[in-house]
Amino acid sequence: MGEALGGLKRSMYCGEPRESHVGSKITLMGWVQRNRKLGGLNFIDLRDREGIMQVVFGEEINAEAFEKAKAVKPEYCIAVIGEVVKREAPNESMPTGMVELKCESIKILSESDTPPIYIKEGLDASEQVRLKHRYLDLRRPDMQKIFMIRNRASKAVRDFLDTNGFLEVETPILTKSTPEGARDYLVPSRNYPGMFYALPQSPQIFKQLLMVSGFDKYYQITKCFRDEDLRANRQPEFTQVDLEMSFVEEEDVIGINEKLIAHVFKEVLGHEVKLPIPRMTYKDAMEKYGSDKPDIRFGMEITDLTEEVKDVDFMVFKSALEAKGSVRALCLKGGASMGRKDIDRLGEFVKGYKAKGLAYIQLKEEGIKSPIAKFLNDDDMNRIISKMGAETGDLILIVADKNSVVFQSLGALRLELAKKYDLIKDKSEFKFTWVTEFPLFEYSEEEERYTACHHPFTAPMDEDLDMIESDPGKVRSKAYDLVLNGEELGGGSIRIHNMELQERMFKALGFTQEEAWERFGFLLEAFKFGPPPHGGLAFGLDRMIMFLAGTDNIKDVIAFPKNQNAYCYLSEAPNIVDEKQLSELGIKIDVKKEEKIEE
Template identity: 75%
Template sequence: MAEALNGLKRTNMCGDLRETHISNKVTVMGWVGTKRNLGGLVFIDLRDRTGLLQVVFGEEINKEAFQKADLVKPEYCIAITGEIIKRQSPNDNMPTGQVELKGASIKILSESETPPIYIKEDLDASENIRLKYRYLDLRRPDMQKILMIRHKTAKVIRDFLDENGFLEIETPMLTKSTPEGARDYLVPSRNYPGNFYALPQSPQLFKQLLMVSGYDKYFQIARCFRDEDLRSNRQPEFTQVDIEMSFVEEEDVIAVNEALIKKVFKEVVNEDVMLPMKRITYKEAMDKYGSDKPDLRFGMEIVDISEEVRECEFVVFKNAIDNGGSVRAIKVTNSADMGRKKLDKLGEFVKTYKAKGLAYIAYKEDEIKSPIAKFLSETQMQAILNKVEAKTGDLVLIVADKDSIVLQSLGALRLQLAKELEILKDNVEFNFVWVTEFPLVDYNEEENRYVAAHHPFTMPMDEDLQYLESEPGRVRAKAYDMVLNGEELGGGSIRIHDSSLQETMFKVLGFTQEKAWERFGFLLEAFKFGPPPHGGLAFGLDRIVMFLAGTENIKDVIAFPKNQNAFCPMTQAPNMVDDKQLEELGITKAEIKK
């Protein structure tokens, strides 16, 4: 039966007690981890979010407390009062392992059924079971550690930005739908039947309006929502560290955010981040690594061998080059003995990225083995090996097609091989890089128009402004992404602050003037009233915490995430609502297609 506290106060957290507390009378509260009855003694490992404390009850010391302690089971919530004593059998693997609590009294605050999951570190349970019983999953020490890291990270960010003159300002959750990326989550309005609010994909437009308003250094740890198909590390709602500054250029924004990340990694995990961070252009990132978020912890760079094979007799290579594409390769060190079955599997892998196939050259000690050797002269073969700097024992993997397919497939293959060969198994470094000079727009063949590569408010590079209307695909943006170990930590840009240039940008993106004003008129109107030059950046807080906590699963760093289908097994959201609620909103049910 549950007992009330009746004025009993907790004096200490379980994990904080040390030898300096010996002889102190304390009261601790928490959950039973394990209980052991050794005849005249009952031992309980009591757990709270700070750690474990061993408690001992003796039948000869206090028979009533001993008998009550023997009743408890795992996950009972209890309160214990007693004296801290020297532990008879110290445990050097526990921070509290030199002491124990000699229990004098115990209150059973609430009982627990047998939990459906084990409350322990490194739990091996299905994700949906963990999410269904998330309140139990979050009791586990490793999960509690992660959320404490998240708290500390947010605090360090707030403190740093406050010390550097930034103001934390909230922006609306219910706003206008301005789709130009992922789908919006829509909220029907009861007061305006047939009209909808949208949940923000980011605070982008509002933070630009705050710059117009004169709040020249803004930040917000903001909730954002995107209704898109989920990948392994995406959630429908996520948290952004949103930053905007006025009267700045790219270097100013980069400098502040480098200093911020340096502070966070030092304060939270005592990791020194060397500044300035490395920088590469988007073109270099794609040409060398096949990705705009390159992992620089290992080599295996992509090398263009088009010139070396231009005159060869292999039709696949010749066709790719003649059609404006290229032939490119990566070198895999000490892998010339890779088996045919594995090579075939890699060939199937690149086909998922629309590559037609994968050629290879195995540079063995006694021979050069390759299915394309008969199409290459000795000079051409040697030229390829020289270009990729291959040595005896290396394997060369080659793809030929249009550039976008070649780079994407080899970029993905590079990461896949690093994983399969365990190249990064023991690598714990944090390798930061800025990627700069992104394309301003991409051409969408399905929609037959240009779309913004970042968003429609990104400033073109000054030297490329002349091509904005005539050759939009040639224009680079004043955009920059901070990348860590192959993941984008954050991205931003200098914004357009000239209303006529902004309208031109909308025109390039296929908006009529009427449509642009319909969607973004409040921003264009604001730009009539002296907007300052401004720019900013947004970090993914969840992703930062993933790195700091050493996990690869974004769900681990969010208290109550959704599963891969954007469903919450715990609350059963989303769910149906009452007809009365729909009636108040002027909504009628359509037949649901199953």
């Protein structure tokens, strides 16, 4: 049983008492970290979100409190009153370690069963147990530090944008389904049987409508929802720092957003982000790093060997070049000693990215070793080695295929080698880069048509306008992503605000006029009434917090996350609902209720 507060007021947090408080009588409240007996005294470490304070009980201090403290167990919630005194044996590893509380009175506010997990930093417990008892997991000091960082980051965002004239405006959560790449979460309507709302994948259309409304500078820290298979560090619901600006071009949006990032990193970590942040085009990112989110913390860039091998009589190379692909390679410094089994494993690795195989050249002390050496004369081999900047002791790894496969496989291999050979020396380093000039369209082999690389309201580069109909694959967009350590931190674009150009865009994507108006009519209707030139960007707040908090798991920075199957162990959602609720919505479910959710 627990006692009521009875008018008792907390004086300060457990982590706050210092030597300056010696002699003060204070009241602390929190959870028992541990209770230990030493001689004729009891020592309780009392914990709250700000830290731990040692509380000492003794018969000579207060006999009643001393007896009561004996029954206290870990995770009991208690209140203690007493005098702050200097510790006879200070603990310099604790911020409060120079003082302790000499307890005169204790109230047990609530008792606790033995917790299923230890409330400590660096907990080694299964994810399922942690998420099932998340309220206990969140009591741990390292988890609470993460959410203090999240709070500081959100405040820093709001402070910066407010100072720079942005207005915070909320947009709807229940809206129309306008598919933007992932599946929508659908919500049935009771008032309109057979019809559905959708949860927003982003506030994209509404923030553009706010520009039509004349708000000029909008932002929002908002929830977004995507019903997709979850890859690493993805969640079905996530938080965006979303913003949009009127009367701007790319430079304006990029400029304000890199200043925003610099402000957040300075306020939260004291880290100086050097501005301006460097930039590279999408084309350069793919050709050098095989990725539109390049990790530039280490070198080992991809090198194009197409010119060097164009006359080589090796069918793998010839087939790739005849199909308008390319031959490209990585050079692993000091990698020539790698064994055949390890090289074969790398070959299997790139096959997972649709490459047909991996050729290699080992520059050993005793000479060159390569399964493709028989297809190359001395000049061919020397040209390759020279182009790669390779030296004795190095390993050259080559993929030949269509460009998309070459980039994808070598980009992934580059990161795999960096992990395997510890090529990133300073893992605490923050290396930012902007990636610009993304393609406006990408070809979907599955749908056999061009789709929007970002979304259908992204503006094309002015100099590429004439190619929208004639050569859509070459059209570049006014889109930009901010990348940090190989992760996309945020992205956006300048939007189309010209109705004629918007209709050309829809036509290139295969929409009829009727289909375009059916999907996006409420935005197109607004565009009849003087829309301003506008553009914006959205940052993934959860991913930003991961970097600020130094964790590589997105679940650590979300209070109540789902697992990789979008299931909540804590609340057991999703779950069945009453037949009455379904009947009111006009829904009949053809699934057996006793079927267990795959967790």
